[in-house]
């Protein structure tokens with residue numbers, strides 16, 4: 001036998017020895033999951049699973065539509081298993097199973113591996129960290145989000161920024177055109193979050209900002225990478241055109257936030273804490289330099305709320321009876337005064353508006369799905385769940401379970417009247433997730449939405465020539481409509 005054959009045989013033998021264990025594990029996993037859970041038949045190709053219909057040269061619209069189609073193929077199953085090559089995704093969409101991940105004390109708090117694609121950007125942020133690092137950071141930040149005087153201070157910022165935004169909305173009303181309001185809303189929420197979280201005005205509503213453009217573009221690149229498994233390995237991504245653009249944008253974003261943090265630290269002692277304390281200040285006060293990062297609060301707190309407000313305006317424009325009811329509630333709170341700024345006291349009286357916001361977040365949750373990784377193997381309901389498996393909690397579908405929400409596609413804010421809410425299963429409605437890894441900014445977001453929506457509804461009547469069917473769900477981490485949703489503003493004055 002020539003030496004070359006000997007080398008080839010040695011390589012084959014060592015590969016078999018090296019790969020034997022992982023391959024055996026994959027086969028075991030495939031056998032167990034195929035017997036425990038239904039695999040959607042549509043687009044399924046042996047070995048490759050659903051890979052080609054969820055990744056590659058498909059649009060983000062097709063990606064989400066395929067995902068929905070698979071889930072609805074077995075609409076009575078509490079869990080289905082989607083295969084990305086040999087990588088299983090267990091998609092949970094029935095409430096009784098959610099306790100495993102969402103209940104206090106759950107062991108499975110670590111996010112799924114796809115969140116690591118956000119690592120370079122969000123670094124030590126709350127959203128992606130786990131274990132002790134996450135616990136410490138969460139303990140430090142949480143009190144700020146429950147601090148009533150800090151939240152009341154935020155209302156001042158919402159109003160100031162709205163005074164700028166209202167000029168743009170008034171221009172649109174004068175032009176009497178039906179428009180996609182999202183860019184204006186998103187600029188407002190970005191101005192708000194930068195000022196409240198970082199104490200920095202970025203003037204997104206009035207000026208073109210390199211930082212703002214970088215944040216928007218990097219989100220697009222990351223979602224594109226999520227749909228392109230060949231770009232997951234960091235070294236390959238770095239060499240690609242998208243990877244190089246991603247790194248260039250990261251430099252812009254981190255330079256900006258680093259500068260904000262440095263300025264804030266330098267001026268920390270002179271900041272009038274009672275008046276203008278930002279969430280960043282709680283981190284500066286309690287953490288060491290390299291642990292301070294605010295990018296995740298900024299990112300989580302900007303697009304999610306803009307999307308929720310945009311969807312709410314569309315639903316209000318579609319449902320004129322609901323809009324009239326809302327307008328009456330708001331008029332009675334503000335005593336027909338369309339000009340005065342909104343206060344914390346006003347917000348606390350906006351009960352019907354709260355129902356409208358909640359119902360919008362039910363039908364159109366800004367975060368349509370979240371992911372976790374199973375931390376240790378366990379049995380539940382006669383089924384085996386293996387350590388390391390990726391779990392998808394499909395909020396969009398959970399909110400459409402007819403058992404908890406009869407006629408699920410109907411927009412009905414009365415579902416959130418207190419007497420009906422009390423009877424509902426605690427995990428039937430989870431737009432902010434639930435349990436110890438729930439959204440830290442949910443009170444802030446509701447406050448922000450109420451101030452914005454009540455101010456707009458006081459000044460403008462909303463209409464649209466579109467229908468609910470014009471909403472075509474797609475996902476870019478955040479839920480989007482593939483068709484722009486357009487609303488016309490008509491001045492009430």
Ligand code: HEM
Pocket residue numbers: 111126127128138296297298300301302304305308365366367370371430431432433436437438439440441442444445
């Ligand atoms: C309507 C608006 C919002 C919605 C629907 C929303 C929804 C969510 C959801 C579903 C999660 C869980 C994510 C996961 O498990 O992967 C989350 C986490 C988070 N949210 Fe929000 N969010 C909103 C607004 C905000 C705001 C305004 C802030 C900050 C000011 C914020 C900060 C965060 C942070 C830091 C986390 C990570 C928490 C952790 O893992 O401990 N969110 N949000």
